[in-house]
Every structure is written in C-alpha cells, then in structure tokens.
Amino acid sequence: MRRLARISLHNRLLLVALLPAALLATLVTALVLYRGTRTLDQALHDHGNAIVSFLAPAAEYGVIAGNRATLASLLEAAMDQREVSAGAIYNEQGVLLASKGRFTVLEPEVLHTVHQGEVPDTAPEIFAVIAPIVSASINIEDEFQAGTAASPQEGTRTIGWVHVELDTRPSAREKNAIIGASLLLVVAGLAVTGLIAVRLARSVSRPVAGLVQGVEQMAAGVLDVAIPEHATSKELAALEHGFNTMARAISDNQRTLQTRIDDATALLAYQAQHDPLTGLPNRRVFEQKLEECVAASRRAGDHGALCFIDLDRFKIVNDTCGHAAGDDLLMRIALLIQQRVREQDIVCRIGGDEFALILRACSRVDALRLAEHLREGIAAFEFEYQDRSFSIGASIGMTYIDGSQIDPSEILIAADAACYEAKRSGRNQVVEYVVRPDDNATEPPPQGISGEHVS
Numbered sequence: 001m002r003r004l005a006r007i008s009l010h011n012r013l014l015l016v017a018l019l020p021a022a023l024l025a026t027l028v029t030a031l032v033l034y035r036g037t038r039t040l041d042q043a044l045h046d047h048g049n050a051i052v053s054f055l056a057p058a059a060e061y062g063v064i065a066g067n068r069a070t071l072a073s074l075l076e077a078a079m080d081q082r083e084v085s086a087g088a089i090y091n092e093q094g095v096l097l098a099s100k101g102r103f104t105v106l107e108p109e110v111l112h113t114v115h116q117g118e119v120p121d122t123a124p125e126i127f128a129v130i131a132p133i134v135s136a137s138i139n140i141e142d143e144f145q146a147g148t149a150a151s152p153q154e155g156t157r158t159i160g161w162v163h164v165e166l167d168t169r170p171s172a173r174e175k176n177a178i179i180g181a182s183l184l185l186v187v188a189g190l191a192v193t194g195l196i197a198v199r200l201a202r203s204v205s206r207p208v209a210g211l212v213q214g215v216e217q218m219a220a221g222v223l224d225v226a227i228p229e230h231a232t233s234k235e236l237a238a239l240e241h242g243f244n245t246m247a248r249a250i251s252d253n254q255r256t257l258q259t260r261i262d263d264a265t266a267l268l269a270y271q272a273q274h275d276p277l278t279g280l281p282n283r284r285v286f287e288q289k290l291e292e293c294v295a296a297s298r299r300a301g302d303h304g305a306l307c308f309i310d311l312d313r314f315k316i317v318n319d320t321c322g323h324a325a326g327d328d329l330l331m332r333i334a335l336l337i338q339q340r341v342r343e344q345d346i347v348c349r350i351g352g353d354e355f356a357l358i359l360r361a362c363s364r365v366d367a368l369r370l371a372e373h374l375r376e377g378i379a380a381f382e383f384e385y386q387d388r389s390f391s392i393g394a395s396i397g398m399t400y401i402d403g404s405q406i407d408p409s410e411i412l413i414a415a416d417a418a419c420y421e422a423k424r425s426g427r428n429q430v431v432e433y434v435v436r437p438d439d440n441a442t443e444p445p446p447q448g449i450s451g452e453h454v455s
Ligand SMILES: Nc1nc2c(ncn2[C@@H]2O[C@H](COP(=O)(O)OP(=O)(O)OP(=O)(O)O)[C@@H](O)[C@H]2O)c(=O)[nH]1
Pocket: 277, 310, 311, 312, 313, 314, 315, 316, 318, 322, 323, 324, 325, 326, 327, 330, 351, 352, 353
C-alpha cells in the first residue's frame, strides 16, 4: 500500500489507462484463441467423420465380395481428400483387406472395442476415425461420432471396418498462425494504447508538475514566479493561467507593500534623526556625531570643536508676533548657520532656540574664527515679520576637541558652561572653555575672545 502511495501521478495515469486495456486484451485474445482452436479441431473431426460415413457403405459390397481392388480404389479416392494421410479396410475378423499411405496397424481386438465406443490411441499428429461396415440392411443416414464408433442398427451385422487417418499438422499450423496473428494484434494494440496513454499521462502530469513547482517556489518565498502555459486541456490551461495571474498579483502587491514599508521606514528613520521644524539633525544624531568626533580626535588626531549656540531674546518674537513667527525665525536662523559653516561641519538643533555645531578637521584658531563669523552673521540678521522687524543675537560657547578628552559628556558640559558664561556676561559673544585633564568642568574659567555686546 505504501509503495502504491509513492507512485507518481504520471505513472498512476499510465496504470489507469494501460491496466484495463492489457487485461481486456488478454481476455479477448484467450477467448479468440480458445474459440479458434476449438473450431479447427471440430472441423477436422467433422471432415474425418464425413469421409468414413462415405467409405463404410461404399465398401460394403467390396468386403462381401472380397474384392480388394475395389476397396483399394475406394481408399485411393479417399486419399484425394485434404488432410487424409492413410486409410485401411478390415474384414469382420480384423484381417486387413486394403490400405493406402502409412497407417497405424490396428489389432482385431482394437477394432472390436470400437463397437464399445473407445478411441484407439494414435500419434499426436494423427487423428484417426474408425467406422464399422455393416451389411446391406444398414441405415445410410447413421451418423458416426468423431473418433468413436456407432453401434450397428438393430437387425444389421458388422462385416468390417473402415479406418481413416488424418494429418493434424496443417490444422496445427493454422492454429499457430491464428495464435501468432492474435498475439501480434495484441502487441500492436497495446503498443498504440501505451503510446496514447503516455501522451495523455504527460499532458496531465506535466502541467501539474509545473504548478507544484510554482507553489513550492512561492512557499519558499520566491513570489516572482511564472510557470510555462503549455497545457492542452481547457481545465489545466485555466489552472496554469490562473496560477500565473494570481502569482503576478501577489508579487505586485508584495512589491507595493514593500515600497510602502521602505518609504515608511525611511520616513521614520528620518523623523527619528531630524528636527521636524528646521530639518536639521536632532539631539540624538548630535550626540552620535560628537562621540565620533571625540573618537576621531583621539585616534587620528582629527581635532575639532563643539559650539553651543543659544539665540538671544528669541522669546520677544514669540511674544510679539506669535509662535508661527518664532518658527519662521528658527527656520531662517537654521539656514543661515548652514550657509556660514563648511561642508564637513555638522549643524544640529538640540533645543527650543539652541543649536549645536560640530566642527571637524579644524584648528582651535579656525574654530574660534568660524564661531565668531557665525555670531556676526546672526547679529546682523534682521528678521521681518508682517510689519515688524527684529534683531536678535547669539551667545556661543565653544570647546576645542584636541584628543585629550575621553568622555563626550565633559565636552558637552564644557560647551554648555561656556555658552552660559557668554549669556551671563552680556550675550552676543563667543566664549571658549578650555578643558584641562584635572578639570571637572563644573565651574569654567571663561576665556572670551570676542564679545561685542548688543543692547
Ligand atoms: N516659536 C517657537 N518657540 C519655541 C520653540 N521651542 C521653544 N520655544 C520658545 O523659545 C523660548 C526660549 O526661551 P529663552 O531662551 O528663555 O528665551 P530668550 O528670549 O532667548 O532668552 P535668552 O536666551 O535669555 O535671551 C521659550 O519661550 C520657548 O517657548 C519652537 O519650536 N518654536
């Protein structure tokens, strides 16, 4: 049963088509052969009986008269009949009166037993028929059975026997020819049936195999699948076409979904790293970049600086013209800072009106110059909103990153302290805080290098 379950669809279809055909062919052939050989045997028997039925009455007077020449000519005539190989006529005592051909000599006892309906044994290629010759009162219409002898009629007397032998070989040859032809027909029929069955089985199993392969690929995650559409039957062709349409739809949907997911992921990633108002990198990115900058200055001597930029009197804009005006100003300041720094520098918005600037590959003097350039730009900027005009400034705290610092947080604290100092000592100025190795950076000694106070 397990073996049956393992048979492929193709072989199952072959079995379904071929098994009944083979069984039917075997049965029909057996029947044809049986009927055919029986008919041939019967024909031989009938032929033998017909000959002895003719010979027995014809030989009656020859036997009575003891005329061997007459009997011999009767046998001669019988020998002309097809398949007759030998013939003999015996008298009542079993004495041979005439013979033709090579026949089996029968003993008188054997001849007598024929009365009792027994058939004498002969060679396989010989079929022997024996009939009694009865006296004149015999009934001409008596029938003798093949290979047997009939009993004489009432009031008649057996005066001899006619013995005819027929050659069964032509009949056997005919049988063999029938068998050969039948087998040839069966083999040819089965070959044609097999050929048709193979083609039919393939026309079903091939599309099914294609479908199975497609489904397996999709199950394995390959959605961009298309199977060949070669099916000749309407139903299988519809299945193949349907599968391809379905696979295409799933693949398209998946692609669209993936694009949306990618877009949403990119947007989320952007939002997680950028300030929504100004589009600048946010505090999280700033902290990462600062860490990278500190590591680069320690590892490769790529020194830089951190500037904290806190706008001065920004609140007035909010309070006078509303939050939207403040937003507008923040965006413009963000743009201004970006325009005034170098390409490798990183500008981030880290709070309400606070920006951070990380300067990369920069000497201390250049850093101070850049910070000062920025301060001047913000101080010179005039913000016009509706019919109002505002001038704001920026307090900038700077710390140089020279590779001596290990922890980015000490740079942060230092820059914050410097910015606080810039604010405290009158705003609109740049203050540098120098971090020393033994410095806990909580109370910075300010080193203002510029400080134009704007009132
Ligand atoms: N329009 C706007 N205002 C903001 C935003 N974030 C923070 N603020 C406001 O910005 C102001 C910042 O406060 P401060 O720094 O004390 O104001 P300031 O006038 O600059 O004060 P100084 O720094 O001392 O000169 C607060 O009033 C906040 O409400 C924002 O995204 N948009």
